[in-house]
Ligand code: NZQ
């Protein structure tokens with residue numbers, strides 16, 4: 001196990017009716033701006049709950065943070081925040097509203113252009129922010145990451161910074177999600193675990209078991225959610241699993257991959273593919289191309305998560321990869337670029353982007369543009 005420092009300061013406020021606690025959770029004296037997406041919250045009653053909870057309090061609202069939040073939109077929010085002397089933000093929405101709000105928090109605290117903050121990779125200072133989460137998927141409600149798109153250049157990059165002060169997770173807010181959004185959310189959470197688990201073997205038994213527990217839970221609830229998308233206990237497990245998949249708990253002292261995410265972000269930037277869906281396409285390709293490097297972990301994963309014990313080692317590895325792709329498909333997602341009409345031109349664009357940037361991803365830092373090309377060909 002590597003050395004590490006662990007600190008996750010986000011207060012989770014979980015359960016039915018918890019949005020009503022907003023007033024006590026947000027400090028009384030702050031100058032508050034609430035951020036929203038495109039309006040789903042007005043149709044499913046979440047907006048009314050927020051308004052009721054904050055009745056009698058002064059705040060301003062910023063609407064229109066889109067899915068895969070655009071820096072162009074967030075710059076406007078930063079401008080409003082600065083001119084209104086905002087010193088506390090509440091994001092009400094999915095990962096996109098939350099991530100966007102993390103950049104707004106950084107932009108208000110800085111004189112730099114918002115895109116420069118993203119490119120730096122780290123926000124040095126942010127005003128405090130919190131969230132009412134409406135999509136279980138990204139873990140953004142309890143982590144310090146954010147992913148921002150620059151529409152102008154079709155680029156998508158991540159940066160790190162502060163964690164939300166608190167996040168309210170009421171499983172009932174998920175009832176209005178479409179089947180596709182739920183499928184993408186489950187795929188995203190599952191892939192987050194794989195990115196931290198299918199790496200270097202023998203680093204931590206504890207992290208392995210913890211990751212396998214989250215994977216097994218997601219696999220168990222996924223088909224049941226398809227049947228019963230408004231079952232409180234199922235959605236509660238889904239919501240908490242998505243948070244635990246990316247809130248630092250399963251990655252203490254271990255190496256991490258994230259190549260699939262980096263490639264997936266490019267697919268989203270270039271084609272608008274929903275984030276979780278992009279991962280369902282790329283992850284099986286990553287595993288096929290890197291199966292030698294990930295051999296031992298794939299064997300362990302196959303045995304402990306899918307119960308694969310028979311056959312030679314290479315057969316078991318192949319079976320584990322097949323089962324992974326099957327799982328994504330069982331959610332109702334396609335897993336091949338050809339099914340989304342994405343072809344060679346995109347593959348070459350992504351390979352060139354990585355090569356031009358001189359980047360190399362993965363636990364061994366060997367996923368260059370050329371390896372990304374192989375991965376994309378393996379999921380064509
Ligand atoms: O904008 P509105 O009208 O609210 O509609 C949203 C949006 O269109 C809708 N929605 C949200 N809550 C709903 C709802 N519809 C019905 N009922 C509800 N309760 O859902 C659509 C998608 O929302 P979005 O926030 O984009 O989804 P998600 O939470 O999956 O976030 C995706 C973004 O997070 C980034 C992704 O790259 C992508 O930009 N990620 C962030 C990470 C992080 N911060 O750690 C890690 C992830 O790997 C990921 O990259």
Ligand code: ZN
Nearest residue numbers: 138188192261
């Ligand atoms: Zn993700």
